Amino acid sequence: MHPDISVTNLYKTYASGHQALKDINLEIRRGEIFALLGPNGAGKTTLISIICGIVNHTSGTVLADGHNIASDYRAARARIGLVPQELNTDAFETVWDTVSFSRGLFGKAPNPAHIEKVLKSLSLWDKRDSRIMALSGGMKRRVMIAKALSHEPQILFLDEPTAGVDVELRRDMWELVRRLRESGVTIILTTHYIEEAEEMADRIGVISQGQLILVEDKHTLMRKLGKKELRLHLQAPLESVPESLSDLQLELSEDGTELVYTFDTSEERTGIATLLRRLAEQGVDFKDLRTRESSLEEIFVNLVKAKV
Numbered sequence: 001m002h003p004d005i006s007v008t009n010l011y012k013t014y015a016s017g018h019q020a021l022k023d024i025n026l027e028i029r030r031g032e033i034f035a036l037l038g039p040n041g042a043g044k045t046t047l048i049s050i051i052c053g054i055v056n057h058t059s060g061t062v063l064a065d066g067h068n069i070a071s072d073y074r075a076a077r078a079r080i081g082l083v084p085q086e087l088n089t090d091a092f093e094t095v096w097d098t099v100s101f102s103r104g105l106f107g108k109a110p111n112p113a114h115i116e117k118v119l120k121s122l123s124l125w126d127k128r129d130s131r132i133m134a135l136s137g138g139m140k141r142r143v144m145i146a147k148a149l150s151h152e153p154q155i156l157f158l159d160e161p162t163a164g165v166d167v168e169l170r171r172d173m174w175e176l177v178r179r180l181r182e183s184g185v186t187i188i189l190t191t192h193y194i195e196e197a198e199e200m201a202d203r204i205g206v207i208s209q210g211q212l213i214l215v216e217d218k219h220t221l222m223r224k225l226g227k228k229e230l231r232l233h234l235q236a237p238l239e240s241v242p243e244s245l246s247d248l249q250l251e252l253s254e255d256g257t258e259l260v261y262t263f264d265t266s267e268e269r270t271g272i273a274t275l276l277r278r279l280a281e282q283g284v285d286f287k288d289l290r291t292r293e294s295s296l297e298e299i300f301v302n303l304v305k306a307k308v
């Protein structure tokens with residue numbers, strides 16, 4: 001089966017001369033949740049907009065479910081639903097009309113049963129006759145998703161789906177996205193919240209300065225790039241790491257009460273046994289110890305920093 005989205009040697013230079021994307025190659029598999037991460041201005045929205053046919057690319061190929069977004073636009077676009085960053089619905093329309101109208105834009109015959117299903121799945125059924133302007137911010141976001149699903153797309157793009165929403169609504173949105181995936185929809189989301197990617201994504205792509213610097217299964221990424229810390233709470237504070245232990249990956253906390261040992265989770269030997277033996281030899285006693293894994297956030301910050 002071909003991938004749902006296939007991007008090959010994609011470049012984008014805006015009319016201003018700014019090169020926003022450089023040689024992007026990416027495949028999105030059917031039924032996965034793919035999170036695209038990157039700092040402000042990295043090129044996430046540009047990439048999504050090109051795949052969705054809103055922005056023209058300079059060179060390269062984009063296929064949606066096998067259809068070329070440039071030469072076979074209608075077929076490619078019909079496979080895609082896009083939930084943009086900004087809420088752009090007519091405030092005076094009702095929920096039902098807005099969502100039904102969206103379906104018509106894709107040349108699909110009316111299908112009230114489908115619209116009903118979408119509105120019910122998004123807990124919007126009770127609001128179907130309400131005008132958009134009378135809805136809460138969270139409800140408006142749901143309407144945007146309903147619009148994007150109105151023409152039964154196989155692939156759904158969510159650009160910053162939870163920007164500026166409160167924690168509770170964010171959790172609701174995550175739940176919703178998971179349910180959509182369970183129903184067979186492929187999901188690509190951009191986010192600034194690393195926690196969101198950590199929580200939701202099957203795979204993660206990191207884009208920095210227009211280049212896709214990494215695409216990896218989330219768990220593999222966290223295992224490969226993640227570090228673990230062992231923190232030893234000392235019996236007596238130290239002034240500095242003893243000279244005799246300076247060959248180890250040890251740091252002293254600012255107040256001198258904790259020794260922090262960092263090790264690679266992917267390494268076969270962590271060196272912990274050696275560390276503990278040498279501490280005992282040096283008479284460095286500790287009363288407590290704990291380990292901590294780096295979060296995706298720390299991994300991401302290091303990746304993007306390394307690139308700059």
Ligand SMILES: Nc1ncnc2c1ncn2[C@@H]1O[C@H](COP(=O)(O)OP(=O)(O)OP(=O)(O)O)[C@@H](O)[C@H]1O
Nearest residue numbers: 014016018020038039040041042043044045046047
């Ligand atoms: N229409 C345009 N003309 C010229 N430059 C543009 C245009 N749109 C975007 N850019 C530039 O292209 C780069 C990538 O922008 P893009 O919006 O894709 O980034 P992003 O990763 O989505 O950022 P954010 O996280 O802030 O939304 C930025 O430097 C931006 O200023």
